[in-house]
Amino acid sequence: MPVSVCMATYNGAAYVEHQLRSILAELHPDDEVVIVDDASSDDTVTLIEAIGDERIRVIRQIVNRGYVRTFEAALSQAKGEVVMLADQDDEWIPGRRDVLQEAASASGVAASNLVMLDSGEPLRSPITGRPWRLEPSTSGHRLRNELRILAGVTPYFGCAMAVRRDVLPQILPFPPFLTESHDLWIATLANRLGIMRHVAGPTVRRRIHESNASSSRPRAITQALQARGMLVRAYVEAGRRSR
Incomplete structure (x- = not known):
């Protein structure tokens, strides 16, 4: 069953080649990597094209649209x-x-755990300080x-997620109010539909640096409340799309 890997790039020259080589080593001959570059001003696209792998397809955006709309594209x-x-x-x-292909094929959407690249340790919650882990036994706990x-205590990260193709029409387009957390939109919809599968083991090593799109640091109260409000709207929208 062919797999598409979707990546949004923006000024990622420092690490993108390393990441792509780790991806390509996993892929089958009929898989693909779809990269939408969000108007990078560095050598990101040049480095990607220099890899010379026919499975990579690069789409350049002339105008910077932000990571949410770039992932959507x-x-x-x-x-x-x-x-x-x-x-x-x-x-x-x-x-x-x-692992993710099998889990997503069976359920619809799969989300795994992840570890930090430098230490191999689980990412810790910015709220509780405890390791963030998804448990397979809670896959069907939709409301929970x-x-x-x-509450911000469930580690759904897009970099550790997979989606079966027939679910995409409900995921796309992203809601127009979604300005961040496209991964939480996908997770919200999957839980609302009852098609989420939690995968116990880690499938990605996450690199923490100053330019991460999603931060592991606690937010200011105003920002946190705004984000929660957007997620409530996402839950309502997911209900509408699940009918």
């Missing part, structure tokens, strides 16, 4: 039966492709999972 171009999201600066763990999303 990448997902809309995917051709595979299972679509996996990938950030530009991480590293795939061997076995990721097949959504409440944990709203």
